[in-house]
Amino acid sequence: MPSLRRAKPAAAQSxxxxxxxxxxxxxxxxxxxRRKRRTGTLIATPGALYLLIFFVVPLGLITVYSxxxxxSTGRTSLSGWNLNSYERIADDVIGGIIARSAWLAFLTxxxxxxxxxPFAYYLATRPPRLRARLLVLVMIPFWxxxxxxxxxxxxxxxxxxxxxxxxxxxxxxxxxxxFTPTAVVLGMVYGFLTFMVLPLYVALxxxxxxxxxxxxxxxxxxxxxxxxxxxxxxxxxxxxxxVLVFVPSxxxxxxxxxxxxxxxxxxxxxxxxxxxxxRNWPLGxxxxxxxIVAMLVAVAINQRNSxxxxxTQGVTR
Amino acid sequence: MISLAKTASWTRRARWxxxxxxxxxxxxxxxxxxxxxxADDCEPGETDGDLAFYNWADYMDEELLLAFEEExxxxxxxxxxxxxxxxxxxxxxxxxxxxxxxPSDYMVALMIxxxxxLPLNYDALPNFSNIDDAWDNPPFDPEHRYHAAYQWGTxxxxxxxxxxxxxxxxxxxxxxxxxxxxxxxxxxxxxxxxAPEAVSAALKYLGYSITETIESGNxxxxxxxxxxxxxxxxxxxKYDSVTYGDDLVNGEVDVAHGWSGGFAQAFFETDAYETHVxxxxxxxxxxxxxxxxxxxxxxxxxxxHAMINFLLDAExxxxxxxxxxxxxxxxxxxxxxxxxxxxDPGIYPPPxxxxxxxxxxxxxxxxxxxxxxxxxxxx
Numbered sequence: 001m002p003s004l005r006r007a008k009p010a011a012a013q014s015x016x017x018x019x020x021x022x023x024x025x026x027x028x029x030x031x032x033x034r035r036k037r038r039t040g041t042l043i044a045t046p047g048a049l050y051l052l053i054f055f056v057v058p059l060g061l062i063t064v065y066s067x068x069x070x071x072s073t074g075r076t077s078l079s080g081w082n083l084n085s086y087e088r089i090a091d092d093v094i095g096g097i098i099a100r101s102a103w104l105a106f107l108t109x110x111x112x113x114x115x116x117x118p119f120a121y122y123l124a125t126r127p128p129r130l131r132a133r134l135l136v137l138v139m140i141p142f143w144x145x146x147x148x149x150x151x152x153x154x155x156x157x158x159x160x161x162x163x164x165x166x167x168x169x170x171x172x173x174x175x176x177x178x179f180t181p182t183a184v185v186l187g188m189v190y191g192f193l194t195f196m197v198l199p200l201y202v203a204l205x206x207x208x209x210x211x212x213x214x215x216x217x218x219x220x221x222x223x224x225x226x227x228x229x230x231x232x233x234x235x236x237x238x239x240x241x242x243v244l245v246f247v248p249s250x251x252x253x254x255x256x257x258x259x260x261x262x263x264x265x266x267x268x269x270x271x272x273x274x275x276x277x278x279r280n281w282p283l284g285x286x287x288x289x290x291x292i293v294a295m296l297v298a299v300a301i302n303q304r305n306s307x308x309x310x311x312t313q314g315v316t317r
Numbered sequence: 318m319i320s321l322a323k324t325a326s327w328t329r330r331a332r333w334x335x336x337x338x339x340x341x342x343x344x345x346x347x348x349x350x351x352x353x354x355x356a357d358d359c360e361p362g363e364t365d366g367d368l369a370f371y372n373w374a375d376y377m378d379e380e381l382l383l384a385f386e387e388e389x390x391x392x393x394x395x396x397x398x399x400x401x402x403x404x405x406x407x408x409x410x411x412x413x414x415x416x417x418x419x420p421s422d423y424m425v426a427l428m429i430x431x432x433x434x435l436p437l438n439y440d441a442l443p444n445f446s447n448i449d450d451a452w453d454n455p456p457f458d459p460e461h462r463y464h465a466a467y468q469w470g471t472x473x474x475x476x477x478x479x480x481x482x483x484x485x486x487x488x489x490x491x492x493x494x495x496x497x498x499x500x501x502x503x504x505x506x507x508x509x510x511x512a513p514e515a516v517s518a519a520l521k522y523l524g525y526s527i528t529e530t531i532e533s534g535n536x537x538x539x540x541x542x543x544x545x546x547x548x549x550x551x552x553x554x555k556y557d558s559v560t561y562g563d564d565l566v567n568g569e570v571d572v573a574h575g576w577s578g579g580f581a582q583a584f585f586e587t588d589a590y591e592t593h594v595x596x597x598x599x600x601x602x603x604x605x606x607x608x609x610x611x612x613x614x615x616x617x618x619x620x621x622h623a624m625i626n627f628l629l630d631a632e633x634x635x636x637x638x639x640x641x642x643x644x645x646x647x648x649x650x651x652x653x654x655x656x657x658x659x660x661d662p663g664i665y666p667p668p669x670x671x672x673x674x675x676x677x678x679x680x681x682x683x684x685x686x687x688x689x690x691x692x693x694x695x696x
Contacts, residue, residue, distance in 0.1 A: 072682045073427055075409070093689070096696045159505075159569055176505075178569075179555040261555025262510045265695040276402045277512060278688040 059292070066285035074279030085286035094270070094287075101267040104181060105249035108188040112196040112245045113238065115189065120200035120237075124207075131205075138197055146191065150258050153187050154178060157259070179261030187259040188249045195244035203237025204230075239305040243298045251291050267291060359441040359619035361626060362389070366617035368624055369394045371404060371415040373607065374559075375582070376468070378640035385627050391620050399559065400511075408433055408612045416621040421607050423513075425464050426457040426679040428610070434463040435611040441622040444629035447649035452606065457679065464608035465625050466646035468578075468637065471666065471674055472514055472603035475565050475580040475595045476572045479503065488596030490522035492572055494549055504571030505554030507561055512691040513677050513684075514603065515556075518574060519545045521600045527675045531683060539683065543690030550694045566593060577663055581642035595663035601673030606646065 025033070069080045088094060123134050141149065155161050157178040164174050177183050211233065215225040231238075253268035262269065267287065274284030359365075370382075374397040382393050396413075398404045401424040407413055409431070420428055428434045439445055445465060452466045474488055483501040484492050491498040493506055508515055517527045519542035530538045554570050561575040562583025573580075580595040609628065611621045627633055635653030638645040644664055645654060658664055666674070680687055 070685075072684075073430055074405075074684065075431060093693050093696050097692075100696075158567075160567060176554070261507075261557065263550065263553060263555055263695060265692060270692065273688070273692070276400060276406065278685060279402055279405070280685060280688075 062285045062288050064285075065281050066289050068282045068285075070280050070282055076281040085282040088283060089286065089290060097265050097267055097270050098290075100264065101250055104185055104188070104266065105246050105252075107185050108192065108249040109196075109242050109246045111185065111189045112193055113242065116193060116196035116200055116241065117238075120197050120204055123197075123201050124204035135201070138194060142194060147254065147258075150187055150191070150255055153183075153190065154258055157183055157186070178259065179263055181260065181264050183259040184256045184264065184266075187255040188252055191252075191255060192245045192248060195248070196241040199237045199240040199244065200234065201237075203234035203240075207233050236306055236308070240302055243302040247295050247298050250294065357438055359438055359622045361441050361443050362623050363441070363619045364389045364391045364617070364623050365619040367392050367394060368417060368617060368620040369396075369413070369415045369615075370624065371396050371398060371407065371413075371418045373397060373419055374399050376419070376607075376641055378636055381628070381633055381636055381640075384633075385624060388627070389620070389623060391617075391623075393624075405433075408614075411614060414614055414616055415612050416615040416617045417624055418610055418612055419467055419607050420464075420610055421605050422455065422457045422676050423679045425608055425610060429458060429463055430679075433613050435613050435615060435618065436462045437465065437611065437625070438622060441619070442626045442629065444626045444631075444649075447629050447631055447634065447647050449646055449648040452646045455606070456676065464610045465629060467607045467609050467628070468641055468643040469604065469606040469646055470577040470643040470664070471597055472509070472518070472574070472576055472605070473595060473597040473663075474572060475562065475575055475593065476502075477504070477565075477593055479592075480571045481594060481596070488598045490518055490598045490600050493552075493574060494519060494522045494545055496548075496552070499552055499572075502571050505569065506552060506572045507555050507557050507564060507570045508549075508553055508574040509561070509576075510556035510558045510691075512688045513680065514574070515546055515691050515694075516542045516687045517603050517675075517677055519543075519549075521598070521602060524600070527603065528678055531678045531680055534683060536683070536686060539686055539690060543693060546690055546694035547696075556695075565589075578641050578643035581658075581661065581664060585642065597663075597666055597670050597674070599673075601675065603677055604671075604674035605676065 064078070065076060066085055067081045067083065069077045069082065069084075071077050089098070123131060123138075126134060156163055158164065159174050159176060159178065161178075163177070167173065167175050177186075207230065212225050212229050215229045216222070220228065251268045251271075252266065253272055256262075256264065256266045256269055260266070271284050271287045271291070274280045274287065278284075368391055370393050372395070376397070377395070382395060386392055398407070401421050404418055404420065405424060405428065408415060408418060408428070425434070442465065448466055452469075454461045458464050474490070474492065476488070476492070480492070480502045481488065483503065484498055489498070492502060493499060493508065499506060508518070516539060520527050520530055520538060523538070523541060523545065525535075525538050525542075529535070555564075557564060557573075558575075561570075561573040562579045564570050565573045565575075565580070566583050566587045566589040577595055580593075584590050584593050584595075609625045611618060615621055628637060629647060631647065631649035632653050634645050634647035634650035638647075638650065638658060639653075639655050642658060642664060645651075651659070662670070
């Protein structure tokens with residue numbers, strides 16, 4: 001059943017249902033409304049133009065390039081349109097790169113969720129003043145250059161770094177974690193944690209805690225109340241957080257390059273390689289289109305999820 | 318009603334206008350440039366405007382740029398890149414207009430083939446004769462019309478003396494590609510994150526000539542090298558083309574595949590010459606030469622010639638090598654180059670070692686297969 005919220009206003013007007021229906025407008029009012037709408041369009045124009053020039057047009061170009069041919073010197077010839085680049089995506093090698101990227105992104109998402117949920121829970125249950133301060137603390141790393149933070153982690157994990165010194169002092173010997181997939185996942189969890197914390201925090205903060213109390217009153221154990229009440233009610237935050245972490249992790253380029261030592265090839269690095277060293281723009285473009293489609297699917301899931309959440313919240317209130 | 322329709326058409330027109338404006342903006346952004354390439358008219362030292370100089374990262378003594386600016390009065394817009402391909406895509410797409418670029422040997426061949434370079438006007442380059450005859454008419458530019466040598470170097474292995482002793486005192490690609498030999502090395506191993514270099518190293522270890530393999534289109538040999546790279550992948554700590562020298566002196570790795578000057582700079586900066594050494598493996602390695610060339614769409618061709626001539630000056634050429642620690646193709650510079658550089662066999666290898674070095678030729682269609690080999694190795 002479609003919710004009322006999503007029904008088109010035009011339809012609501014024509015069916016003339018409730019007392020809310022606006023009375024028919026005078027010409028003057030109509031003109032005023034039009035003016036208002038025009039001002040709205042005008043305000044939106046710079047943003048729309050910007051998106052058109054720097055997002056829609058390049059995206060279109062990428063799509064066009066993905067059907068083009070690479071010449072033997074690596075120039076892209078805009079003729080002889082074909083699907084070769086898309087066929088190559090099914091190759092074992094490229095398929096493996098995609099699968100590995102998805103797996104590492106999945107691990108990152110799960111780890112972020114496990115770390116962020118208790119943290120967001122703690123945040124959301126603090127008194128408002130403390131909460132505001134803690135939120136600022138969560139945001140602070142965001143104001144520091146990301147590259148600097150990743151290089152700091154590289155130093156931390158390096159075989160001459162503090163982590164290795166500590167393990168040596170404790171008698172475990174030097175450890176090699178830098179330039180492994182583990183280091184990549186650690187770096188991505190750190191880099192994207194905020195994207196998980198914030199939506200979870202919002203969901204938890206909006207939650208009606210009386211429902212948890214009611215569950216406890218009805219003899220639900222703490223754990224049961226959490227799994228049966230809190231988690232379902234914060235589902236929208238969980239899905240939003242997972243999408244926000246998974247999408248950038250999947251296409252991540254900087255973290256795997258710096259912490260992975262370019263040894264485990266992920267899709268982001270592979271695409272960059274096609275545009276630079278390999279000079280195979282059609283393949284790079286086809287892979288970019290693939291990543292964009294994957295992202296759109298994730299966003300669609302998220303949209304649907306938040307629409308659902310609005311509906312359930314309408315019920316609970 | 319009439320007035321209403323009018324407004325509607327007006328907004329539609331406005332929208333079209335906006336679109337047209339956007340399109341015009343795009344076209345002007347794409348189609349910029351267009352210059353008269355009057356290289357023939359340049360006099361020696363003549364300048365015709367500010368110089369857009371696009372060079373490899375960490376490859377220029379800033380004092381030289383300042384000296385040129387002072388001497389000629391033009392200002393230099395100096396930007397850097399980290400790979401030939403990065404430079405190529407900038408020049409090819411005309412994303413920016415450069416007056417002077419520094420492509421390596423095989424890239425010169427590719428850029429000539431793509432009509433991306435302007436022939437040099439030797440009348441404006443009196444210092445061109447300073448270049449050693451050994452660099453005349455190289456295979457990548459047989460008629461020597463498009464480039465002037467900038468710096469040259471080799472690709473080999475940097476390692477700790479401990480690692481060198483551990484493998485018996487003679488440098489060999491086996492320290493990377495042979496499991497047993499590599500196991501003798503206490504620390505980690507890194508390789509260049511560069512497909513042509515990685516494949517060439519593997520070819521050398523397998524006993525193939527790089528030039529012959531590429532020129533005869535011997536795909537089997539390249540695939541054999543690729544299989545070797547794949548078998549080696551797990552043994553490596555990392556692939557790196559930028560910080561390999563620092564990683565070596567920091568102890569992150571004990572053996573690193575890399576370029577001569579990169580090691581020399583790292584050893585020099587950290588006083589690591591006592592403990593570390595750059596070697597050319599007994600099987601031979603790669604040599605390369607970076608060159609100065611002028612893109613086809615350069616705006617200030619005379620300024621570019623003036624800069625080339627300036628850098629080919631005996632003392633300026635020496636200053637460059639004294640900064641980069643790469644070999645100088647400039648014969649006249651020799652008296653001004655630091656002895657520690659001239660006497661370093663890692664920078665100026667003795668003749669018998671030099672003979673075992675090969676230029677990597679332009680790869681054409683094999684290039685993609687070579688790229689795939691490194692990709693597959695990492696999978």
